[in-house]
Amino acid sequence: MTDSADSPSFRLAYVPGVTPAKWVRIWRERLPDTPLTLLQVTPAEASDVLRDRTADAAFVRLPVDRTVFSAIPLYTEATVVVVPKDHLITAAEEITLDDLADEVVLHPLDDVIGWEQPPGEAAFERPATTEDAIELVASNIGVLVVPQSLARLHHRRDLTYRTVVDAPRSDIALSWPEEATTDLVEDLIGIVRGRTVNSTRGRAQQAPAKETKEAKERQPRKAQPGGAPRNSAGGRAGGGAKSGGAGRRGTGGGKPRRRS
Template sequence: MNAPSLTVGYVPGVTPAKWARNWSQRHPQIPLHLRPVAAADAAAAVRDGTVDVVVLRLPSDTTGLAVIPLYDETTVAVVPNDHLLTVPDEITAADLDGEPRLLPRDDVVDWTGAPGAPVDHRPETTGEAIELVAAGVGVLIVPQSLARLHHRKDVTYRPITDAPPCPVALAVAEGPQPALIEDFIGIVRGRRPGSSRGQTPPPPKRTAREKTLAKQAARAAAGKVARKPGRPRGR
């Protein structure tokens, strides 16, 4: 019988190291394996059993999966260091109008009508696209974490204030989950050790009238215990 373990897939830019550290503290005897997966393959990796859980970007074909939204990433524009758009700390979509825009084949930003004029050549990866940004071919719109992942000294990025965010979610196979997967979901959601969604909820607080009646009943019970059996009441 195989020893228990958990395999967690994650797409580029996502940093699951903190979750892995928390897992090792709670389950030191159960290995957690981190496996990078391409954004286009993330959902399929869960469906075919390559990973038990995956952290992916939305939108994605999540047929047959249960999806738990985690957070939204800021959408940014990657530009050369000497570009005029580096002057402000933030930009708007209108600032990118007319700019040549690179669109890699692994693009993950869901923005219909994104600003800029798409460049005819489509690089295969975001990393290749950022090399072209450094060469002055065009700008690139990506989630902020991907801009950080592919950081170069000759490029920088600026948040686009009116761009749609880039959602990140956790996906598992539909249906009841094994205890290990539930534990990992709890870690990602920040639940403390020993907490459970299935715990019995605390009883509702009593109203003031209920408290008064309870005190009266307690005093009456105490009075009965204090009186000796058979002794008549005082007159």
């Protein structure tokens, strides 16, 4: 968010599971005079902080309201099931939703998968948060299906996870209010898309202006190979046109005499 024309700053929100460290580092290298403030928000809060301009942009989970926000998809996460380390599921490297048919599958209120119909058997009560659901998995109350980054975020030594190959996946995107596509937002877009400094849009790196014809004419002319620079009349600088016999060996026009 720009506080003033003289002291700009930028606020970047992100949801749990997203690790913005790499992009933040590049921002601070390229825009050292523009402070970047990070704001961690829940998936439900992400749209609100963009609407009320608490944040200028955010790393969010899709979908977003495309009538209000612009979004650039960045990557898609694998979906995993979190289970105790001694669970039968751990015998396989990958599983399918059918393998969860007889399991109690916890469905927290902050779920980000967006199921049409969650797999397995429903728990007696929905946990309030993913973190609460992780505690229930550790207590052998059920299993939990989440994006892989959330399984890593809530890692415990007594739990592990396996990929669910046919489960819906979660897409991470950079989003911002469409009507607030500022120069600093363009700078961030360039960073997350991997543009180099010279190709980054916005004010971080301006392309040099093209040289005008008049400026070229004012520059000293380069010397021709093997001689002095030519003047505007086509002769050599400092000298005029050649005389008829100037520059020839000897005084006559014949061949040089042989040595005996």
